Amino acid sequence: xxxxxxxxxxxxxxxxxxxxxxxxxxxxxxxxxxxxxxxxxxxxxxxxxxxxxxxxxxxxxxxxxxxxxxxxxxxxxxxxxxxxxxxxxxxxxxxxxxxxxxxxxxxxxxxxxxxxxxxxxxxxxxxxxxxxxxxxxxxxxxxxxxxxxxxxxxxxx
Numbered sequence: 001x002x003x004x005x006x007x008x009x010x011x012x013x014x015x016x017x018x019x020x021x022x023x024x025x026x027x028x029x030x031x032x033x034x035x036x037x038x039x040x041x042x043x044x045x046x047x048x049x050x051x052x053x054x055x056x057x058x059x060x061x062x063x064x065x066x067x068x069x070x071x072x073x074x075x076x077x078x079x080x081x082x083x084x085x086x087x088x089x090x091x092x093x094x095x096x097x098x099x100x101x102x103x104x105x106x107x108x109x110x111x112x113x114x115x116x117x118x119x120x121x122x123x124x125x126x127x128x129x130x131x132x133x134x135x136x137x138x139x140x141x142x143x144x145x146x147x148x149x150x151x152x153x154x155x156x157x
Contacts, residue, residue: 033075033093034127036134038084038110038153042144045115046084046155051077051092054107054124070107070126071095083115096127104128112155114144121146123153 040046053069076093084090097105104126112121119140126133134153136146147154 032097033095034132034151036092036094036123036125036132036151036153038090038092038123038155040084040086040088040090041154041156043086043157044117044144045086046112046121047115048078048080048082048084048090049111049113049120050080052109052111054104054109054126056107070104071097072108073106074108084112092125094125094127094132096129098129102129104133114138114141117141119144121155123148125151125153 051072051074053072056068056070057065058068059065073095074093075095076091078084078090078092082090092108092110094108095106099105105128107124107126110123110125112123113119114121117140119138121136121138121144123134123136123146132151134148134150136148136153138144138146143157145156147156
């Protein structure tokens, strides 16, 4: 009788391991995205140049690191070349995925041209297991400012 109990216990453990492995290997759900909102609180238009992958490094066990990129994918986003009018809002739905090791699941650099100038503003958005992060930088001028934190992004005079 103990042999039967041992086999049942072993089968239960193996099935548990298979189930856990399949959950960790599963891809993101079709609605797995985090929403970021860019509010243009300035008096100028912003033209979307493109969304670019965010650089990172991949390292192996011998501490040899090579440049790579975070995954980049969206469930919704403005099209390249679209114009964000003053007092308008662009919505970015950056995908996310669960990682038992933490870190950004997906990340993107959003590049906008400040219309009528040679200046640009960039936003970096990142999705994590349970949170979002963002940052920004105005390039070429001090006349405009940007703000970023979590899923909120702003551009202003």
